[in-house]
Amino acid sequence: MQINIKLITFFYFLLVSTLVVYYVEVYLCGNYFWTFWPADFWKIPNLYKYLNFTPILGGEQKGWDGQFYYYISNDLLGLNDTYNHIDSPSYRWQRIGLPIAAKIVSILMFSDIVLSIHFILANILIVTFGLYFLMKYYKEIGINPLFALFWGLSLGVLITLTNGLPDAAADALFLIAFISYLRNKSYMYILFMSFAILTREGYVVAAFFIFCLEVFYLLKNKNLKKDFSYILKYVILYSIPGVIFLLWQIYLTIHFNILPSAQANKITDYPFVQIFNTLIRLYNSNDYIALFGLFIFVSIILLTLVLSFIKIKENKKYIPIFFLTVLILSLGEIVMYYYRDFLKAITVFIAILPLLVSTFNIKVKFLVYIVLLLSLIFSIKQYPEVRSYGFEPTGFxxxxxxxxxxxxxxxxxxxxxxxxxxxxxxxxxxxxxxxxxxxxxxxxxxxxxxxxxxxxxxxxxxxxxxxxxxxxxxxxxxxxxxxxxxxxxxxxxxxxxxxxxxxxxxxxxxxxxxxxxxxxxxxxxxxxxxxxxxxxxxxx
Missing domain, CATH: 2.60.40.10 (Immunoglobulins)
Incomplete structure (x- = not known):
């Protein structure tokens, strides 16, 4: 059966856009600013005063992270009063990728300020393009392109699109970068990996191992040992994402007088520690929905860990995926507290697993796709509940x-x-x-x-x-x-x-x-x- 990838991409864009519109109009009374769950606790930056923006949450409630990234989109270098309205300025500003994209969308729409709808649209466009790119590559290597919807309709993607979070956009950018790397499209890789790192800093781990791999193979190639200029060119080329990351980190450290990582409280821990603690906590509280979410989390991360380790023997370019799974196994208490958060963290592996399992036998494929199917069913069932978490406007x-x-x-x-x-x-x-x-x-x-x-x-x-x-x-x-x-x-x-x-x-x-x-x-x-x-x- 011939699958029209462009048509599927178009309908996907319509679907997720409709989900956001429905959410805003039905649950948030048409206020698109409230998709970010802004809280009065942080107050509204001066830039938005003339727009009469009002927070949805009052009292001591602190809202969701999307409010911070939206504020940053209108103050990319942190030169105005925006930092006074951000919980951890240096940490938040390191994720500048999505705010930059939102600024570009606002300019293309002839607006001198990033409105809520520009930010939401930028997020949806990045994810939709990532899905299109993923489906095309699946088709190239003989995987059914529709399997990309396991990722596109996952809970992590849907909830981040609905609430203005950068995770799904970062995953989409990384997938485009990694696929470009697999296809030896160096310049595409450099561009999208740089934006992926600036959207979620954890992807610098993948960029580092890709850099090391490329340098190793260049030095090992006997035909190139005498061509120093060629080696230098590619060393510089593959170092660009890391250099951009370091320069941005230096700017933020000087500007805010603190390292971004110093404000990342309880984001990471030793491998498996918080997974085990979360299992005990959820079991003792009889939270069976979250326990099933943890089962999906552990299943996907362990399958990715094992399959990527085996895949490395066939293709060394999968080394970065192995080390990314090690990073996710080391998530801290903050990320592991709610199932919506730890499921966001493994969403990218839902897209990677079909690549890893493509050359394995039918039994392994069956196991992987059963887990992905369970993940999709869980996502579709729980999305309305997670999306509407706290939707009674508590600010009232x-x-x-x-x-x-x-x-x-x-x-x-x-x-x-x-x-x-x-x-x-x-x-x-x-x-x-x-x-x-x-x-x-x-x-x-x-x-x-x-x-x-x-x-x-x-x-x-x-x-x-x-x-x-x-x-x-x-x-x-x-x-x-x-x-x-x-x-x-x-x-x-x-x-x-x-x-x-x-x-x-x-x-x-x-x-x-x-x-x-x-x-x-x-x-x-x-x-x-x-x-x-x-x-x-x-x-x-």
Whole structure:
């Protein structure tokens, strides 16, 4: 059967793009910035202030790493205030590859700033190109190109594309580089390996062993021993990825006054140590889903380790793969804590295994492809759960405080102005979206402080809320009252930009949506002379 690789690549691009759009529109109310799970803990860099970006997570929650790489894409050299909003600046900036790609996409789209959609698109394009390259090489050496989808639809790839993480892009760049190396395409290898290293620093291990291999073979070749200029040319050529890596590391160390590796806390350990610790922890906690994820992790890494060791006898170019598996066997506590994280780490080996097993007997092939099939089934089953981990917008939940400051309001004088909502009407209809985020400005016209946190008894926090009414009877609400926290304490006379979540009624019909404030358990503001806004809506 003739397989159209270009057509499959096109449909793959459409599929992953649709998954991201569905995720954003249904779960994040159309806010593409929230795919990175930004947290108020780090605040928003000054560059984004005029875009009215707001974090989705509040309190002490720190969000996901994607927020940092997105911020870096608009400050590639770390010259602005962005580093104040990054957890480990030197460590994060060493992964500059995806931010560079996002910047290029923004320029091609005539934008002077990298928007969330540019970053997401750059990530998807890199991975899609990597899949196309992988399928073409599979076909060249007699492997079914569709087997590349074991990698393209793996949990590690899908979750990184969904949440703006660089792992899948780094894997794609490395796969292109390694395949170019296998095909003796030196310049292609240099280009893509350099970007792979700048996207995830661990790939410098592969580049180092490839450099050593090439130098060894050049020196061993009797025909070249007298041609010093030729040897020097190739030594310099294959050293380029490593040199780029070292120069970038030096810049970051000088600029941030600390080595990137010094900020990599608990990323690595001795081989097998944290795998064993994770096994004990998951077994004792009866977390059977994560245990199955660990089974897939161990199976793929051990198969890659053994098969690459055997493959080296046939082709020495697989030496870097062997040492990459040793590196992954040495993952630290941080990476091994969640199954989504340690499965991200072995995603690239899902693409490498068909190459390793291609010359083995049918029994070995059967074992490898059973493991890959189990991995794919697990990925498809768990992706919605992992993707929606913590998806209830916790930034809207009111926190309790040990302080006794919050007290009953004496006055409810206030103003509300609604600026916009997030979800596109087309997507709301297409995906049957039942929720929406409203951006609004509130003003405290009273002499009391509106406290965003309650006292220790759970009382007296001021919140945003809403009610639904029958248009023919505004005397009694018939639904609503999902409460959203204020982003901060609001003092007398102060204005504040806020966001609130609204869940629409399940039953179709016409309603009046009333947006207001509330002090729990005292009163809804609209009942005591405070501000509110009414909107006519129709649920279809």
């Amino acid at each position: 939940k009111v926190e309790k405080s040990n302080s006794f400051k919050a007290k009953k309001l004496d006055s409810f004088e206030s103003q509300i102005e609604i600026f916009s909502s997030t979800s596109n009407q087309f997507y709301k209809s297409l995906f049957n979206i039942d929720r929406e985020i409203f951006y609004l400005k509130v003003k405290n016209n009273s002499n009391d402080i509106w406290f965003s946190k309650s006292n220790k008894d759970g009382n007296y926090a001021t919140m945003l809320t809403y009610h639904f009414f029958d248009p023919k009877d505004l005397s009694k609400p018939i639904g609503g009252d999902y409460r959203s926290k204020l982003s901060k304490d609001i003092y007398p006379g102060e204005e504040s930009m806020e966001k609130m979540i609204v869940y629409y009624p399940k039953k179709s019909g016409e309603y009046i949506l009333r947006v207001t404030l509330l002090q729990h358990p005292v009163a809804f503001f609209y009942n005591v002379g405070g501000a509110y806004k009414d909107y006519e809506i129709e649920v279809k």
